[in-house]
Amino acid sequence: MTDDLTTQPGGNVRAAILLLTVGERLAADVLRYLDPPEVHKLGMAISRMKTVSRQEVSDTLAAFMTEARDRLPLGIGSEQYLLTSLGDAVGEDKAREFVNQIMAGRLCGMDAVRHMEATTVADLLRTEHPQIAAIVLANLKPGHAAEVLSLLPETQRPELLIRIANLEGLPPAALKELDAIIDQKVSDAPGIHSSRVGGIKAAVDVINRLDRPLGVDVLDSIREENPELGGSLDEALFGFEDLENVSDRDVQILLKEVSTDLLVKSLKAADERLRGKFFRNMSKRAAQLVQDDIEGTGPVRLSDAEEAQKEITRIARRLAERGDIALGAREAYV
Template identity: 45%
Template sequence: MPEDSNKISGVERAAILMLALGEKDAASILSHMGPKEVQELGLAMANMSNVSTGKMESVMHSFVDTLRSQTSLGVDSDQYIRNVLNNALGKEKAGGVIDRILLGRNSKGLEQLKWMDPRSVAELIRLEHPQIIAIVLSFLDSDQAAAVLSEFPERIRPEIVMRIATLDGIQPAALQELDEILEKQFSGASNVKSSSLGGIKTAANILNLIEGSIESNILEQVASADPEVAQEIQDNMFVFENLIDVDDRGIQTLMREVASDQLLLALRGADEGLKEKIFKNMSKRAAEMLQDDLEAAPPVRLSDVEAAQKEILTVARRLADAGEIMLGGGGGEEFI
């Protein structure tokens, strides 16, 4: 969830933006700075680690607000912002940021939901129409949406996922209805704009992060209602066993971000092929220790194993979004 950008220093905001832009664009910007500025900003970039999604979104919001105040030259500022962020981050990575900035600007109630715990969000929208629930979950980050979905009764979850998967953008009328509902709670409805939230990928991302037994049950019921939609969702889901398709360099990068006890627990439910993939991308000593620990480990609950796998998948998706690894197989390509 977004953090207060006022609590982030100016040089930290600049460093986060530079890291988000990528090497080429960041280098282009740095070339226009003086030695002192480059040194200060470079030091801040070097000290950056584990930048949260909330902090990144806060910086992007601040960046866009500054752009908007500087670009009133008779141009479409929204389109200008879309072009800048698409060019800086690429369409895939920029899409979610753009939606949250432009839609969030006009829908304060939605932004406030991202500060609430999943149970509170579920209680707030529990009695609303499933289409409204689907729109709200599509706007939230996938991990928060998954947690909110888990709070709903089992009988309604498949319908919500179906509506998310078949959501082809959000029409102004639907957003207006949502704003009116949230206005009752937050006293903050405003103008609406259409957005490209929702869709098969959003549904898949949410199910990727929900508890395994709940995920299976939802998919079974979605398949009963619409086999084609269920298959599309499954095709877009990235599950733990799919890590076997990640190239060796990607696995090595992922392993550096995963705690050893978490990996030990997650591998309890993995097939031998994936285990071997993990072992061969570790040092010989580390691999031997992990194998010994796996053999000696006592029985554990399946739910604990699935939870550990979900956490590792969350890390994998974060690294993929940052361009550090490629999910679904990198074809042996080198990163440059």
């Protein structure tokens, strides 16, 4: 059904929203059944996606359910179909909660807040009563709550943490009241209805879960059609810091292709562990000369050091494409 979406006006974007909604694991399972050109189009759509309104997500899911209902055998409802589809990806309880939200037509209350970016939640809570803000934070995942808290004024943080620590269970009526308060605040706040989805990281998360041949084909197609985007995906899939995880043998092969000047510039901005990785795979004399150059040369602009790191990473990728070295877990896509 996802491949049908891609043939409709705006279908690539709708399909991308659907795949991002169900998560990268289930999305990768779906993509394995599509042809490489279709996967390529969806990958491009995901990587270019920035913000999607809550209404767009709701409309996309509603359209998917309508099409599913029309295509299912008699006696099978779209609600059950979606429950089954999502169950393996997010668990039965979460799938039931998610489907209930879809059937209601939109995400609301705390469910909406859990899908918002930390910056958006912080904007909502900045002027809210501390007790309400504490309850909201307590109902977020710890990582999400911590990010929101870090964005709130420093003077508010201790009080909020004290209130969170002193919180006890809330009765259902209080939770319903909280949802109503949040809905009202969201409806009154301009620009609060959109959240960040997609982008390079989301595309990389999906690519990393694809089978090797499909991932390679898709990346090759993207590089050919959009070299700049392909380069961004390459850098996200494997960066200079990932060379720390490459085998000593392969680092030695890489060093034969890298000039001393390029290496010195790149290591100016590298941490001690990565420097040590390179030094261990050089002769003692060569390592000492490079160390002397790093310490003896004047300051290097950060942009120049980063460009040197990117060039060494590009050399590593070329060696990997030729089969001369392996770049670890992400080798399939570099």
